[in-house]
Amino acid sequence: VAFTGHHWVSYGLLKMIVFLALGFVLSRRGINMTGNALITTIVGATVLSGLIIAGYFIRGAV
């Protein structure tokens, strides 16, 4: 896992590659989405994933 020297760097790099690859594939599928729908998706995903991360580690910390 630590082919970059640290597993967190590898993890970040892997995430970037997946993000760019998915973005490339999905952008070619011609998905129609309004600006507001995209904003809602981005903000919703960020908030929801933040809450999931916090919930998971609250369980671990208690």
Next chain:
Amino acid sequence: VVYYRGDKAIIREGPWTFAHSFFMETKIHRFLMLVLLATFLPIAAYGDVVRKRATRHIILWTSALVVLLALAMEGKGTFISMGVKIAVLAKKYLGSLKMSAQETNTSTTKSTGAYVSGFATSYAISSILSALLVFPRKATKQFIVV
């Protein structure tokens, strides 16, 4: 990533183990969200931003999320550094790395204050950015052009 290992060992021996088990763990995971949003920003900004109102809104919302996440990470950093300080103080004055909750009260109050002020600042900045989104089209256009 490089220097945290030593701090982590100190925090784990001290009374504020949650500085690592909650604050550092959530911080490193949310950092990756920040990286993805920061990568998305120039992609969203590509093209004619001035004429496309929806694109401007997407950029502003993403920027607001980046600012909020960055400030939240700063707030978490406060707890992590306090976790190290409290562990070192406990060892110095008590001879042990463990300290009672009562003895850590003063530090807790100070740290919580810093955390709350961090969130207040981030809330203020996000409010300003959100206010920009409801500007009339002409005003927003002028703002972007200027």
